[in-house]
Amino acid sequence: MPHPTSEEGKGLVGGGHGGRVARLIDSDILLSLRASGLTMVAAVIVVAMFLGAAFAPLIAPFDPFDPAKIFLSDASIPPRWQEGGDPRFLFGTDDQGRDLYSAILYGLRVSLVVGGLGVLLAAAIGITLGLVAGYLGGRVDAIIMRIADVQLTFPAILIALLIDGVVQALLRGHAREETAVPVLVISIGLSFWVQYARTIRGSTLVEKSKDYVAAARLVGLPAPVIMIRHVLPNVIGPVLVILTINLGLAIITEATLSFLGVGLPPTQPSLGTLISIGNKYLFSGDWWIVAFPGATLAILVLAVNLLGDWLRDALNPKLR
Template sequence: MTQALPHDLGPAAAEPIRAERGESLLRRRLSAYFDTPLAFVGAGLLVLLLVVAIAAPWIAPQNPYDLAQLDIMDGRLAPGEKAAAGFTYYLGTDEQGRDMLSAILYGLRISLFVGVVSTLFACTIGASIGVAAAYAGGKVESFVMRVVDLQLSFPAILIALVLLAVWGRGIDKVIIALVIVQWAYYARTVRGSALVERGREYIEAARCLALPRSRIVFRHLLPNCLPPLIVVATVQVAHAIALEATLSFLGVGVPVTEPSLGLLIKNGYDYLLSGKYWISTYPGVALVIAIVAINLVGDRLRDVLNPRLSR
């Protein structure tokens, strides 16, 4: 009797064989993610942006938030011009004499912080509500989904504008407003995945073992809904950054003393027609690069984590 060779076992045996050879699921996911050049570009840009944003206090030539370091006589200098003290402004200055390179690095830090933190809170709240509603079913699920549908029927920018018009400016207030307008996306996403997973055998087995409902929902059901949730959360980070930039541009976002990229664009908007393009253009380019990098990573994660697309 002959022994079956690994290649005779068919594709179903390929995954266990690779696992026995020490290839973990994480390594397979990473290998699949970096199959395309755009994946390298998106991941590289995102890592670079995160590094320069975190290291902004150490690599920025100037602290744009320190009024003692600003000189109004250096206002609106063109890129490459030197100040009276001999300092070269490679990206020019704004009307307050703020170095645009330093302002962009600090503004990128605030924009990424607001986008990531608001997404984490919104994802946690929305995922918990969505998976609990899907598991409960009945009137509870119907009520939660009607609330989600009601919120999603209004534009996110409109809700955020109303909230910030009442609360006023502030990074913490912007984050709370973004959490309120975003949680419904995650609730709807997780609810759709949880409805599929609710009928699986492992959920029935957990019920037969008389496990607490909270343990079934958060220890068994929710972890199996994570792949689509990760994709949505990645894309929503870019959406949160763009929404915060829009709110700051309209004057209801972050305070003037801590400008984000959106507020930097607003500060230079009045000078676009006068030839001083750099005050608004360079922060806009940084904002576009950040949003494109995050979207590239999110699109590639969707292809890798979606089993239908992987086939």
């Protein structure tokens, strides 16, 4: 079946991935990254935290999930450099005797997995609904956008809290612990899809009026093929920025839910769970139990947001 022959179609669609890769290499995106010292620091922090989470079993000096290596006699030991500290525990220990540095590495892994899968699910839902709404228009567009408008009246954290709470209330015992991660991912995904849908819909409304889409219709390509093969590659750019920024929001959402006790159970500690545990001992003098997980969460989210701001400026010449 012939491909759309308009010059616009060739440039945006026919050129395929090779043209986009060449434009990326020839662009000044990487140059702008190297020119911003703050962004470079943020990138190094994000990469370091991702690597630390990925290789936690190799880096962490202790396994916080192994009861045979946890002793209550080691509980509430201050950081190594403080009086009463133990050289074995860099950041000290929590109330159960777990090495806090090891717990943060493992907790960081859980937070990144939940946040990453959550934003990917939100993007998948939002992109699909945005494409359908923008391309088909009419009643379908009205229904999808009214649902999005209703959801925008509620904070994302409230929607995630509602979904997570309802599902967890229906589950009992081991089933609740085993499904904690999938439930959190679904809760975050259903909370953040609206922004993707509205962005993709607006871009699709512009793209569907162009010549290459008209040419694709003339040669008889079905609507799903036109949306996926031709329209989607040309509207996906803004989604990359939203993904980056929403990753930080998703991590905060997971931490908030876990802090409130409706997210991950204590047997699967994330940064939010560690902060929740440490908050109980903050006024007893054991400040390190909440300080280090909290600082890790704050630094991670700040670094991710800085990368998102840089990516937004780099992909939009008008903002440079």
